[in-house]
Amino acid sequence: MNIYVCIKQVPDTETKIKLNSDQTWIDTSGIKWIVSPYDEFAIEEGLKVKAQFPESKVTIVSAGPDRVVDAIRTGLAMGADTGLHIELPETADHFITAQAISKALQKEEKVDLLFCGKEAIDDGAAQTAQLIAAAMDIPALTVILEAQYTENSVQVKREVEGGTIEVLESSLPAVIAAQKGLNEPRYASLPNIMKAKKKEVKKVSLADLGMSESDQKVKLKNFELPAPKAAGRKLDGTPAEMAAELVKILHEEVKVI
C-alpha cells in the first residue's frame, strides 16, 4: 500500500506565544517546534498499517517553511520511509495547504491511505483533512478512534459528540483523521534516528505545482493576545453568606445567571 501521512509542525504546548511587531503573525523566534500531537497518532497508524502490509511505503508529507523538514525527520525516525516537503509560506491557509498537498500527491504514486491528525493544536481548525479529501475526491473519515484495514477497505470507529461511536466502512483510498486513543505513538529508537538523517526528503515548490500564493483564500489581518487572566477572588463568611455573595457576583458582574 501507498500510505501518506500529512503532518503539521506546531509550537510546543508550553510555548509563551508572543506577537510580531505589526501584529500580523506570531513571533516565531525562540519557539520550540514539535509535531502536532494528533499527527503523531497519524504517523503511528501509518506505521502500524505498514506492519500489517509489509510491502507498504509510508511517506511523511508536510507543507510549510523549511523548518517543517525537522518534523518530517521526526516521522522518518519513527520509521516512515520517505518525506515530501511542500514549500508554503508561514501564513498559508487551510485551503491552499490542502490544494497543494492534493496536487503534489497527484504527481506521486497512487494514494491508498492518507492519514492526518483530527486537528492541529495551534489553530485547532480541523479543516485540512476534509479539504484534502474534497480536493482528491475521496472519502474523509474524521475523529477516528479505531480502524481495521483490508487491502481495499477500512472499517473505523468514529467519535461523535457526546461520546457516541459511529461505525463506518469505506473503500480505499480514503483520508483518515486520527483522534487521541487511536494508538500509542512510539518513541523513535536511536538507530532509527540515525537512519532518518539519511532518508530522502523531496522538496516541491508552489510553482512546481502550478500554483501561487495568490491562491490563498483567507488572509490573516490582525492578531491579539487574550487579556491576562484576572486574579482569583476569595469569598469569606459563613457558607450561606458565601453562597449568597457568589450568586450576586454571577448575576450582577458576570451576568451568567
Next chain:
Amino acid sequence: MFNFESLLFLIIAGAAFTYAGIQLKNLFLLAKAHQGTEKRCDRLGERITLTVLNVLGQKAVLQKKWIGILHATIFWGFLLITIGTLEQFLSTLIPGVSFEFLGKTFYSGLLWTQDLFTVLVFLAVLGGAYRRLIVKPAYVTLNKDANFILLFTGLLMISILLMNAFHIMGAHPWYENSLPFSASLSEGLLFLNLDPHTALLLGKTFKWVHMLIVLGFGMYIPSSKHLHVLAAGPNTFFQTIGRSKGMKPIDFEDETLEQYGTAKVTDLSWKDALDYYSCTECGRCQEVCPAWNTEKPLSPKKLISDLKYNLFRNKEAVLKKDYEAVSDVIDHELTSDVIWSCTSCRACEIACPVFIEHTDKIYDIRRDLVMMKSEFPSEVQTVFKNMETNATPWAFSADDRDAWCEDLPVKKMNEVSSPEELDYLLWVGCAGAYDDRNKKVLRSFTRILNKADVKFAILGKEEQCTGDPARRIGNEYLFQTLATANVETLNRYSVKKVVTACPHCFNTLKNEYGDFGGNYEVIHHTQLMADLIQSGKIKPSQSLEQKITYHDSCYLGRWNDEYSAPRKVLESVAKKPVEMKAHHDQSMCCGAGGGRMWMEETLGKRINVTRTEQALETGASVVASGCPFCMTMISDGLKTKDHQDTVLVKDLAEILDDSLTD
C-alpha cells in the same frame, strides 16, 4: 624415592588439577570474550592497599559483625591450613619432605596455629550451619551449594584433627606438644587400644581423606559459588576506587558502534563477569535493597546470579565468539520489571563484601531497552519529550526557568560584568526552577547566600536539565545532548565553582560532566552552608526545639560519601536531632532515584511510604532533607500516612534560613 603411593597421588592430583585448570581457563576465556571494555589498572598503590585491607584484613566482610567474624576465621584458617595441605601434598609426593627445615621453633609455631585454627574453623562451620539451618535470615537462600561447602569444610577439619591424632598416637613426634588439640584428641582415642602400626595407618588414611576432599573441592570450586575464593581477590583489586563514580559515556561519534547498551551478557565487560564469579550469594545486597524490601521483583543478588547463569548457558556461543547466537539478557527470570525497579540507591554496592557493582549492569541494560528497543514505562515518553523540547522533565516552558526569582536580588550570568569575581555559579536545577515547593528552598538558599555575602549568579534561561533523569532511565543520547549544551554554556562563562541544592545535579555536574569537557569544583548546598557556619559567616541560633530527623539522599550519601555536612547544618540549628533506624551509608532510599521519580510505582509496596514510616518511628515533627526529590517523596509519604499536618518536610536551607535573625 618415589613409591606406589606417590605415583597414585601424582595421577589423582594431576587429573584433579587438569580438570580444575580447564574449567578455570574456560572461565577466563568467557570473561575475555565480553565485548564491553573496562580499564582498571590505574592507581596501583591504592588498589594494592584496598586488596590487602579487604582480602587479608577482611574489612568489607566484617561490616557485618558475627557472620563476618565466622568468615574471617574460616578465611584465615584456610590460609594457614593450606600451608599444611601443601606440606601433605609434598610429603606424599616425596616421602620424608616436611617444612621442618624452616627451623624447629618456627615449625612448631606454625603447627600450633594450624591446630588452633583447625578447631576454630570447625566451630565457625558449626556457627555457619546454625545460621543457615536454624536462624535462617531471609536474605540467605538455602541452597545445596552452601550446605555442601559447609559440610565438606567441616569434614576437612575433622580429617586433619584425626590425621594428627592418630599420627601422634602411632609415632609420638617431637612436635606433639605443638598440636595441643590433636594431642588431646589422641589421648581421648586411647580407649581404642590401637597398636602403633594401625594408628599410623589410620593417620595416613585420614591424610588421604583430607587430600582427596581438598582435590575434590578444587574440582568443584570453578562451577560453584565457592569460586569467590579465587575471584573475590582480583575483584577487590579491580574495584571502582572511592565512592563517587559516573556512568560510562557512549561514544556516539563512533560509527562502528551498532549496539548501544546491553542486549546480551557479552555486551558487558570482563569486569562484570568477574563480578558474577565473585558473588558468594551472601544476600547482603538483597537485605538492603529498597526494591526487594517493598516486594518488587528486583533482588540484586538474583540479578547477579541470573546474569551468571545466562553467561554459562551461552558458554558455547560465547567461547566461539558467535555473538549472534547468544540469547538476550532479558528473559523470563531477569525481566524488564526487574530492570525498571532499581532506584540506583547503591545500597547493594555498599553492602557487597566483594565489591560487585550491580548498578552498572542494570543501567546498561536500560540503555538497550530505551535506545535500541524503545521499550520503557509509557509515562516516561512525555518526560523524554519535555526534556527534548524544553530541557526539563516537567512540562514547563524554558522561558519560565527564572520566574522563581523574578522578585529576588539574584543575578543572571549574562548580567554579570566580571564573572571571575563571583564565588559560585548557583545551579538551580529543574526542581528549584519549576517545582512550587522547591522554589521556596531556592529562595531560602539565596537569602542565606546574600546574608553571608557570597557572590553568586545563576544561568537563568540558559540553564538546561543536567540530563540526569534521561541518563538513569537509559536515554544516554538525550543525556549527552543536554550535557554538551550545558558544558558549552558553563565554559563560555568560564565557570570554575558550582553550588547546587540538588544532589542529582550535584552528582552529574561533579562526576559526569568531566567526560564532556566540563571540569568544575562542584559542591552541594549543605556543604557550603556547613562551611559558612564553620567560618562564622553566618551565625545560626541553636533554637529549634522540635525533634527533627535527617533523611540521607542517596546521591549525596552513598554516591558521594557526604554524610556530615548536612548533619553539621542540622546540629547548628536543632536542639534535638535524631537518627532514623537506617541512616548514613545504611540509609534507605526515598524511591525517586534512578529515574523512578518519573515512573509510576505499580509493583509491591511504595518505597516512599516505607521510608516515611521509618521517619515517623523517630517521633520527629520535622524531616530534614537535602534533595528536592526526597522532599517530594517523603511529603507524599506523609500524605499517605495522613501526617501531612503534623510532620513537616523541610530542606536544610529552609531550616537554616528560619534560624537566622536579620
